[in-house]
Amino acid sequence: MKTLKFKWALPILAVAFAVSAAFASQKTNTESAVLEQGYVHSTQPCKKTIECHTDGLIQCTSGGNLVYAMDGSTGCDRPLYFN
Numbered sequence: 768m769k770t771l772k773f774k775w776a777l778p779i780l781a782v783a784f785a786v787s788a789a790f791a792s793q794k795t796n797t798e799s800a801v802l803e804q805g806y807v808h809s810t811q812p813c814k815k816t817i818e819c820h821t822d823g824l825i826q827c828t829s830g831g832n833l834v835y836a837m838d839g840s841t842g843c844d845r846p847l848y849f850n
Contacts, residue, residue: 805834806843813843823848 802818807829819827819834827834827847835843 803836803847805829805847806837807832807834808843813837819847820850821847823850825849 801821803821804815805817805819805827806813807816808814809830809832813835816829816832816834817827821836825848827849834847836845836847837843838845
């Protein structure tokens with residue numbers, strides 16, 4: 768009876784270990800979770816508006832204007848996205 772339990776327990780433990788190791792070893796993308804201050808080109812160049820993500824599919828908008836990130840102190844040219 769003990770060998771029957773051992774024959775089933777070992778494969779189940781191996782699968783459980785493999786599944787947990789697969790989830791534990793996945794790389795998390797923390798860069799996309801970081802919000803960056805967004806700016807719009809309106810009456811003032813680079814007017815501060817909302818915070819958006821640095822990557823995504825749909826570009827951030829505020830009041831119908833596209834939102835950009837500040838590149839240094841010269842201008843805001845890098846697009847920001849909804850995530």
